[in-house]
Amino acid sequence: EGAESWGSPIGPDDLKGMAAYAPGGGDLPAGSGTVAQGRDLYGERCAHCHGEELEGIPETGGAKLVGGRGSLASDKPVKTVESYWPHAETLFDYVKRAMPFDDPGSLTDDEVYAISAFILNRGGILPEDAALDAGALAQVKMPNADGFYPGDTYDLRLSWGRADN
Amino acid sequence: EGAESWGSPIGPDDLKGMAAYAPGGGDLPAGSGTVAQGRDLYGERCAHCHGEELEGIPETGGAKLVGGRGSLASDKPVKTVESYWPHAETLFDYVKRAMPFDDPGSLTDDEVYAISAFILNRGGILPEDAALDAGALAQVKMPNADGFYPGDTYDLRLSWGRADN
Amino acid sequence: VGVAAAQEAAKAPPGAVLYDVPADPTKEMGRALLEDGGYGTRSQFETEVRIKEDNPTDTTSWTFTPLAAMLGNLTPSGLHFERHHGGIPTIDPTHHNLFVHGMVAEAKKFSMADLKALPSVTRKHFIECSGNTLTEWKGVTAKNVQRTHGLLSTSEWTGVLFSTLARAVNLDPQADWVLAEGADAAVMTRSIPMDKLMRDGMIVYGQNGEALRPEQGYPLRLLLPGYEGNTHIKWLRRLQVSDKPFMTREETSKYSDLYSDGRAKLFTLEMDPKSVITFPSGEMKLPKPGHYEITGFAWTGRGRVQAVDISTDGGKTWAPARLDTQPEPQCTVRFSFPWHWDGSEAVLQSRCWDETGARQLTRGDLIEMRGVNSVYHYNAIQSWAVDAAGEVTNVQV
Amino acid sequence: VGVAAAQEAAKAPPGAVLYDVPADPTKEMGRALLEDGGYGTRSQFETEVRIKEDNPTDTTSWTFTPLAAMLGNLTPSGLHFERHHGGIPTIDPTHHNLFVHGMVAEAKKFSMADLKALPSVTRKHFIECSGNTLTEWKGVTAKNVQRTHGLLSTSEWTGVLFSTLARAVNLDPQADWVLAEGADAAVMTRSIPMDKLMRDGMIVYGQNGEALRPEQGYPLRLLLPGYEGNTHIKWLRRLQVSDKPFMTREETSKYSDLYSDGRAKLFTLEMDPKSVITFPSGEMKLPKPGHYEITGFAWTGRGRVQAVDISTDGGKTWAPARLDTQPEPQCTVRFSFPWHWDGSEAVLQSRCWDETGARQLTRGDLIEMRGVNSVYHYNAIQSWAVDAAGEVTNVQV
Ligand code: HEC
Ligand code: HEC
Ligand SMILES: [Ca+2]
Ligand SMILES: [Ca+2]
Ligand SMILES: [Ca+2]
Ligand SMILES: [Ca+2]
Ligand SMILES: [Ca+2]
Ligand SMILES: [Ca+2]
Ligand SMILES: [Co+2]
Ligand SMILES: [Co+2]
Known part of the structure; x- marks a missing residue:
C-alpha cells in the first residue's frame, strides 16, 4: 500500500457546483443570455450595491464596474471591469461564484451570461443587441487585455545587492 | 549606562514578609514556642486536615506528619516529616510560608516555632517539655538526616550508550 | 460554565475571564484548576486586540495584529491578522x-x-x-x-x-x-x-x-x-x-x-524583504532620555533573513542589529539594538537583507521602481521620528 | 460581547463559541470579523480539554495536556499542563x-x-x-x-x-x-x-x-x-x-x-531522554488492517534529541523513525513511522537517544537501577498493545 491507496475516488456528483472558468472558454458551461435580459437582472440583483449606472456605491462596498479607460497611467487610476480586467471569462467566473454579495452563488448560468453581457455592454465592449454563450464569451477582447507585463522581473539595480553605506 | 543602571534599589520594607529559612539556622527569625503551646495551636489550625494524631486525613489532602520510620527501604515506604525530612528548618520554613492550607501565611513566628516543636515531639524527635527558637531549631538532628545520597550520579551501564540491537 | 459565569466573563477583555484580585496572593488560596473547563484563557490584564479596517462591510474586510504588543516571534492564534472576502464560514x-x-x-x-x-x-x-x-x-x-x-x-x-x-x-x-x-x-x-x-x-x-x-x-x-x-x-x-x-x-x-x-x-507572489521597528513606534512616548532597546521584526518570502541594520539618524548611518531568534525559511526573526537616546530628535529605521541577497528598499528607490499606484508589496524602509519630547510618529524621509 | 452572546457561548466547548452551521457555506455570507471582540477562539468542533487528576482539593492538583490531539510540536497555551500547589493567583x-x-x-x-x-x-x-x-x-x-x-x-x-x-x-x-x-x-x-x-x-x-x-x-x-x-x-x-x-x-x-x-x-533536576507514541495509543481502535503512520513525541532535558527508534514487536526488533521537526535544545521533536498493520497482535514502542548519548531505558533496566518507589523521573519505554480487533491498550512488557 503506497501513495496510490491514499484518499478515495471522486464520485460522479462530488464536483457538482464546483467549477472555475479559465480564459479560452473550454470550461464554460452551456446556457446564454442577452444584454436586455441582463439589464433587468442587474437592476434586481446588483444595482442596489453597484449603482443603476454601474458607477459603484461606496457605502455598500459595491465597486464601480465601468469607466476608467485611459486612466491607468495617470495619478488616479480607475480600475474597473471595463478599464482593467484582461479576460471576460473572469467576469463570468467571479459573478457566478461570489455575487450577488448578499446571496452568493444564487444565479443560474443563463443569468450570469446575461448579466455579464449587460456589464460588458455598459462598458462599451459589447453592442446593445449582444448575447453571450460559451463561444461568444471566449471571443470577447477586453480593452486592457494587453495591459500586463508578460512576467515577473528582477530589478537588480535597486532590489539586489548590499547597499553602499 | 550599562547593566548597572537596570532595575532599582530595594527599599528597606520591600522584602518584609519574604524570607526563606535554610539549614544552619542563620536566617531563622526571633521568637520561640513550646510543645504545649504547639499542641493547642495544632488542634485549632491543623488537626482538621492532618488529624488529631497527625495521622493525615486523605479526604482533605492533609498529609500524615509522623510515623513511617524504618519503612523507606520497604515495599511501602511512608514518607513523613518524622521519617523522611532531612532538616528541621524546612518544617519551620514550609509551615510559615504555606500552612495552614486554608489560611496560608497567617501564623506568627512564635506560633510556627510552637507548632514545629509539637510536630517534632509527636515524631519522637523532641521531648514533651521542649521549646524551639532559632538556635534550638538549628540543633535538631532529624532521623533521616543521613538518608540521602551525597549527589547525583550517572549510571553509565544502563543509561548511556546505544543499545546493542 | 454557567450563565452567571458567562455574564461575568462578558465584562472581561476579549479572550479573558475576570477574577477578583487579592491584595496579597500569598495569603489567599488561588482559584482551583479546571474552572476554565479545561481550555485556558489569557489574563484579564492583557487587553491587546486585533483592530479592523473601517470598510463598508465587515464580511469583506481585514483586521490587524497588534505587532508592538507581541512577545517573541509567534503570533497568538487569537491575534492572527485576518482578511476575509465573504465572512468567516462555520464548517463541520x-x-x-x-x-x-x-x-x-x-x-x-x-x-x-x-x-x-x-x-x-x-x-x-x-x-x-x-x-x-x-x-x-x-x-x-x-x-x-x-x-x-x-x-x-x-x-x-x-x-x-x-x-x-x-x-x-x-x-x-x-x-x-x-x-x-x-x-x-x-x-x-x-x-x-x-x-x-x-x-x-x-x-x-x-x-x-x-x-x-x-x-x-x-x-x-x-x-x-x-x-x-x-x-x-x-x-x-x-x-x-x-x-x-x-x-x-x-x-x-x-x-x-x-x-x-x-x-x-500579474503573479507577484513572493513577499519581498521587509522589516519594521515595533519599539519604539508610532503613538508611543519615550518618558525620558536614556537607554532603550530598539526591537522589531524582519522577514522575507525568499528564504531566511540574512541580516538587519538599524539607523537612528534617518538612514545617514547604519549599524547591525542583533538577531534574537534563529532565522528559519520564510519566517520572521526578532531583532534588537541597544540605543542611548540623548533627548534630541531622531529618526529610527531598520532595513534587512535575505539570504538571496535581496534587500529592503528605501522609499525613494521603491517608488522610482514601482511608482505609487502598485497597492501591493510595499516594503520600503519604515521611519519613526522621535521628537525632543519623546513622542514617536510615522514619517517618511 | 453582550449577555445573550455570553449565554450562547456557555453552550460551546471550552475555548469556543457556537455559531450556526450552514448547509453550504458557499451560499451564505459568513460571520463578520471582530464579532469576537478582537481576540479569536477555537472552532466549536474542537473539544479536546485538559483533564484533571482526582485529588482531594483542586487547588493542589494537576491537569494533563491531551497529547494525542496535538497537531504539530507546540502546545496551545490553553491546553498547557498545570501543576498548582496553592491554586492559580490573580496578579496585577x-x-x-x-x-x-x-x-x-x-x-x-x-x-x-x-x-x-x-x-x-x-x-x-x-x-x-x-x-x-x-x-x-x-x-x-x-x-x-x-x-x-x-x-x-x-x-x-x-x-x-x-x-x-x-x-x-x-x-x-x-x-x-x-x-x-x-x-x-x-x-x-x-x-x-x-x-x-x-x-x-x-x-x-x-x-x-x-x-x-x-x-x-x-x-x-x-x-x-x-x-x-x-x-x-x-x-x-x-x-x-x-x-x-x-x-x-x-x-x-x-x-x-x-x-x-x-x-x-536530591536535586535530580535534568529530565531524562523520553519518548512516547501518541498514535496509536491507549483507548484508540484501529478500524481495520492496513497502513498507519505511527506518530509521537521525543524529548530530553540534556540537549537535543539525536534519534528515535520504533518497535512493533514489543522491543525484539527496532527501526529508525523519521524526525518530522528540527531538533532544538531541550525541545520536543515529532517523529513518525510508516507501519503496515497486518491485523495480528502487535506491541508498539518508541525509544530515543539524545546528543549526549543518554538513552531512554527499558522498564526492566529502569527498575533494576531505581526500584519502584522513586515516584519521579519515570522515563521507561512505553508499550501499547494492539489486539486482533485493533483495540489499543497500555501494557508493560
Ligand atoms: C450587497 C451588495 C452587493 C450586491 C447585491 C452585489 N455586489 Fe458585487 N460586489 C460587492 C462587494 C462588497 C464587492 C467586493 C467583494 C470583495 O471584497 O472581494 C463586489 C465585487 C463585485 C465585482 C468585482 C469588482 C472588481 O473590480 O473586482 C463584480 C464584477 C461584481 N461585484 C458584480 C456584481 C454583480 C453582477 C452583482 C449582481 C448579480 C453584484 N455584484 C451584486 C457588493 C455587492
Ligand atoms: C485545609 C487543609 C489543611 C490545613 C488546615 C493544614 N494543612 Fe498542612 N497540608 C494540607 C495539604 C493539602 C498539603 C499538601 C500541599 C501541597 O500539595 O503542596 C499539606 C501539607 C503539609 C505539610 C507537608 C507534608 C509533607 O510531607 O510534605 C506539612 C508539614 C503541613 N501541611 C503542616 C501543617 C500545619 C502545621 C498546619 C497547621 C498550622 C496545617 N498543615 C494545616 C492541608 C492542610
Ligand atoms: Ca509543463
Ligand atoms: Ca562557589
Ligand atoms: Ca488569608
Ligand atoms: Ca517577484
Ligand atoms: Ca443564499
Ligand atoms: Ca541526573
Ligand atoms: Co502580488
Ligand atoms: Co527530580
Missing part, C-alpha cells in the same frame, strides 16, 4: 473534503481523517498580506505599527506536503498550475505555480499545536511559505490541476501591481 | 516586582516594565513535570497517553536571561545557588544551581507570542530548559542568591527520588 470538519482533480491520473477526494492519517510536516512560517502597509504609498497615513504593518503574523503550521497528495493522485507531469478554491461565500480562488506547490506547498490543518482557527481556514488551508497571503486559500476544498493559470478575479483585478506606465504585473 | 502586573538579593553587590527590584525593557531572548522549550508517568512505576495504571504522559507541554518562551540580571545586580562570584520564590498561596520555592541559571536560565514573561497565561505564572516565571517542571517557579517574585541550597520542602520531602535501599537522591 466531518463533512469537509478536499477534492484534487484535473490533470491527474486519479482524481481523489480526501476527508479530514484521510489527511490527518498521511505523513505530516510541522514548520514555522509567517503569512503577510501583500496589501500590508499599502496606506503608505502616497504619503504618511497610518499612525501606529499595528496599522502600518499588522497584516503580518507567524505560526507553527502542521499538515501534508502538496507533493504527498501529488503522489496519491498521480500528477500529470505536464501540469504547471493548480487552482486552489475555498469553501467560503467568496469561493475564493487563486492559481498557484506547480513549482511552488512541489517545492514547499502544504495543506495545513494545524496551527500552533491545535486545529486551525476558524478565521484561518478551519478545517483546512493552503500554506505557501513566503507567498502573498491571499494565495494561502482558507477553508480549502478543491485543487484543480491545469497547464495554465485561471486568471481569477483575485489575481487579475485585485492582487496585480500597477506600474506608473499604466501596465501591471 | 503593574504591582508585581522581581526582587534579586542575597549574595549580590547591589540588591535590586525589577518591575514588569523594567524587565520588558531589557534585552530578551525567545526560545522553544518543553516543560515536563518530573512526576509525569508516575502511575506506571508499579504496573500498568493509566489508560491513555493524556494520563500517562500528559504532564508535558512545549511553548515558545520570551524573556530575560538570568545572566542579564546577574550583571545588573553585580553577582558575588562565590554564589552557587539561587532560591526562586513564587507569589502564589504556596509561596513555592526551589533552590537552583548557579551553573544552570548562568548557562540558560530565563525569567520569562512571554509564552507563544503573548503574555504568560495565568496558569503558567502570569506575569513572570522561571524557565530552566530541560529541568523538572517544579523548578520553573511560576508567579516569580524573588531570587535570593546564596552559596548553598535552601533544602525547601519541595526539594526534600517531595521532588527527591527514593531508591530501593531506602536512600534518596
Whole structure:
C-alpha cells in the first residue's frame, strides 16, 4: 500500500457546483443570455450595491464596474471591469461564484451570461443587441487585455545587492 | 549606562514578609514556642486536615506528619516529616510560608516555632517539655538526616550508550 | 460554565475571564484548576486586540495584529491578522473534503481523517498580506505599527506536503498550475505555480499545536511559505490541476501591481524583504532620555533573513542589529539594538537583507521602481521620528 | 460581547463559541470579523480539554495536556499542563516586582516594565513535570497517553536571561545557588544551581507570542530548559542568591527520588531522554488492517534529541523513525513511522537517544537501577498493545 491507496475516488456528483472558468472558454458551461435580459437582472440583483449606472456605491462596498479607460497611467487610476480586467471569462467566473454579495452563488448560468453581457455592454465592449454563450464569451477582447507585463522581473539595480553605506 | 543602571534599589520594607529559612539556622527569625503551646495551636489550625494524631486525613489532602520510620527501604515506604525530612528548618520554613492550607501565611513566628516543636515531639524527635527558637531549631538532628545520597550520579551501564540491537 | 459565569466573563477583555484580585496572593488560596473547563484563557490584564479596517462591510474586510504588543516571534492564534472576502464560514470538519482533480491520473477526494492519517510536516512560517502597509504609498497615513504593518503574523503550521497528495493522485507531469478554491461565500480562488506547490506547498490543518482557527481556514488551508497571503486559500476544498493559470478575479483585478506606465504585473507572489521597528513606534512616548532597546521584526518570502541594520539618524548611518531568534525559511526573526537616546530628535529605521541577497528598499528607490499606484508589496524602509519630547510618529524621509 | 452572546457561548466547548452551521457555506455570507471582540477562539468542533487528576482539593492538583490531539510540536497555551500547589493567583502586573538579593553587590527590584525593557531572548522549550508517568512505576495504571504522559507541554518562551540580571545586580562570584520564590498561596520555592541559571536560565514573561497565561505564572516565571517542571517557579517574585541550597520542602520531602535501599537522591533536576507514541495509543481502535503512520513525541532535558527508534514487536526488533521537526535544545521533536498493520497482535514502542548519548531505558533496566518507589523521573519505554480487533491498550512488557 503506497501513495496510490491514499484518499478515495471522486464520485460522479462530488464536483457538482464546483467549477472555475479559465480564459479560452473550454470550461464554460452551456446556457446564454442577452444584454436586455441582463439589464433587468442587474437592476434586481446588483444595482442596489453597484449603482443603476454601474458607477459603484461606496457605502455598500459595491465597486464601480465601468469607466476608467485611459486612466491607468495617470495619478488616479480607475480600475474597473471595463478599464482593467484582461479576460471576460473572469467576469463570468467571479459573478457566478461570489455575487450577488448578499446571496452568493444564487444565479443560474443563463443569468450570469446575461448579466455579464449587460456589464460588458455598459462598458462599451459589447453592442446593445449582444448575447453571450460559451463561444461568444471566449471571443470577447477586453480593452486592457494587453495591459500586463508578460512576467515577473528582477530589478537588480535597486532590489539586489548590499547597499553602499 | 550599562547593566548597572537596570532595575532599582530595594527599599528597606520591600522584602518584609519574604524570607526563606535554610539549614544552619542563620536566617531563622526571633521568637520561640513550646510543645504545649504547639499542641493547642495544632488542634485549632491543623488537626482538621492532618488529624488529631497527625495521622493525615486523605479526604482533605492533609498529609500524615509522623510515623513511617524504618519503612523507606520497604515495599511501602511512608514518607513523613518524622521519617523522611532531612532538616528541621524546612518544617519551620514550609509551615510559615504555606500552612495552614486554608489560611496560608497567617501564623506568627512564635506560633510556627510552637507548632514545629509539637510536630517534632509527636515524631519522637523532641521531648514533651521542649521549646524551639532559632538556635534550638538549628540543633535538631532529624532521623533521616543521613538518608540521602551525597549527589547525583550517572549510571553509565544502563543509561548511556546505544543499545546493542 | 454557567450563565452567571458567562455574564461575568462578558465584562472581561476579549479572550479573558475576570477574577477578583487579592491584595496579597500569598495569603489567599488561588482559584482551583479546571474552572476554565479545561481550555485556558489569557489574563484579564492583557487587553491587546486585533483592530479592523473601517470598510463598508465587515464580511469583506481585514483586521490587524497588534505587532508592538507581541512577545517573541509567534503570533497568538487569537491575534492572527485576518482578511476575509465573504465572512468567516462555520464548517463541520466531518463533512469537509478536499477534492484534487484535473490533470491527474486519479482524481481523489480526501476527508479530514484521510489527511490527518498521511505523513505530516510541522514548520514555522509567517503569512503577510501583500496589501500590508499599502496606506503608505502616497504619503504618511497610518499612525501606529499595528496599522502600518499588522497584516503580518507567524505560526507553527502542521499538515501534508502538496507533493504527498501529488503522489496519491498521480500528477500529470505536464501540469504547471493548480487552482486552489475555498469553501467560503467568496469561493475564493487563486492559481498557484506547480513549482511552488512541489517545492514547499502544504495543506495545513494545524496551527500552533491545535486545529486551525476558524478565521484561518478551519478545517483546512493552503500554506505557501513566503507567498502573498491571499494565495494561502482558507477553508480549502478543491485543487484543480491545469497547464495554465485561471486568471481569477483575485489575481487579475485585485492582487496585480500597477506600474506608473499604466501596465501591471500579474503573479507577484513572493513577499519581498521587509522589516519594521515595533519599539519604539508610532503613538508611543519615550518618558525620558536614556537607554532603550530598539526591537522589531524582519522577514522575507525568499528564504531566511540574512541580516538587519538599524539607523537612528534617518538612514545617514547604519549599524547591525542583533538577531534574537534563529532565522528559519520564510519566517520572521526578532531583532534588537541597544540605543542611548540623548533627548534630541531622531529618526529610527531598520532595513534587512535575505539570504538571496535581496534587500529592503528605501522609499525613494521603491517608488522610482514601482511608482505609487502598485497597492501591493510595499516594503520600503519604515521611519519613526522621535521628537525632543519623546513622542514617536510615522514619517517618511 | 453582550449577555445573550455570553449565554450562547456557555453552550460551546471550552475555548469556543457556537455559531450556526450552514448547509453550504458557499451560499451564505459568513460571520463578520471582530464579532469576537478582537481576540479569536477555537472552532466549536474542537473539544479536546485538559483533564484533571482526582485529588482531594483542586487547588493542589494537576491537569494533563491531551497529547494525542496535538497537531504539530507546540502546545496551545490553553491546553498547557498545570501543576498548582496553592491554586492559580490573580496578579496585577503593574504591582508585581522581581526582587534579586542575597549574595549580590547591589540588591535590586525589577518591575514588569523594567524587565520588558531589557534585552530578551525567545526560545522553544518543553516543560515536563518530573512526576509525569508516575502511575506506571508499579504496573500498568493509566489508560491513555493524556494520563500517562500528559504532564508535558512545549511553548515558545520570551524573556530575560538570568545572566542579564546577574550583571545588573553585580553577582558575588562565590554564589552557587539561587532560591526562586513564587507569589502564589504556596509561596513555592526551589533552590537552583548557579551553573544552570548562568548557562540558560530565563525569567520569562512571554509564552507563544503573548503574555504568560495565568496558569503558567502570569506575569513572570522561571524557565530552566530541560529541568523538572517544579523548578520553573511560576508567579516569580524573588531570587535570593546564596552559596548553598535552601533544602525547601519541595526539594526534600517531595521532588527527591527514593531508591530501593531506602536512600534518596536530591536535586535530580535534568529530565531524562523520553519518548512516547501518541498514535496509536491507549483507548484508540484501529478500524481495520492496513497502513498507519505511527506518530509521537521525543524529548530530553540534556540537549537535543539525536534519534528515535520504533518497535512493533514489543522491543525484539527496532527501526529508525523519521524526525518530522528540527531538533532544538531541550525541545520536543515529532517523529513518525510508516507501519503496515497486518491485523495480528502487535506491541508498539518508541525509544530515543539524545546528543549526549543518554538513552531512554527499558522498564526492566529502569527498575533494576531505581526500584519502584522513586515516584519521579519515570522515563521507561512505553508499550501499547494492539489486539486482533485493533483495540489499543497500555501494557508493560
Ligand atoms: C450587497 C451588495 C452587493 C450586491 C447585491 C452585489 N455586489 Fe458585487 N460586489 C460587492 C462587494 C462588497 C464587492 C467586493 C467583494 C470583495 O471584497 O472581494 C463586489 C465585487 C463585485 C465585482 C468585482 C469588482 C472588481 O473590480 O473586482 C463584480 C464584477 C461584481 N461585484 C458584480 C456584481 C454583480 C453582477 C452583482 C449582481 C448579480 C453584484 N455584484 C451584486 C457588493 C455587492
Ligand atoms: C485545609 C487543609 C489543611 C490545613 C488546615 C493544614 N494543612 Fe498542612 N497540608 C494540607 C495539604 C493539602 C498539603 C499538601 C500541599 C501541597 O500539595 O503542596 C499539606 C501539607 C503539609 C505539610 C507537608 C507534608 C509533607 O510531607 O510534605 C506539612 C508539614 C503541613 N501541611 C503542616 C501543617 C500545619 C502545621 C498546619 C497547621 C498550622 C496545617 N498543615 C494545616 C492541608 C492542610
Ligand atoms: Ca488569608
Ligand atoms: Ca509543463
Ligand atoms: Ca517577484
Ligand atoms: Ca443564499
Ligand atoms: Ca562557589
Ligand atoms: Ca541526573
Ligand atoms: Co502580488
Ligand atoms: Co527530580
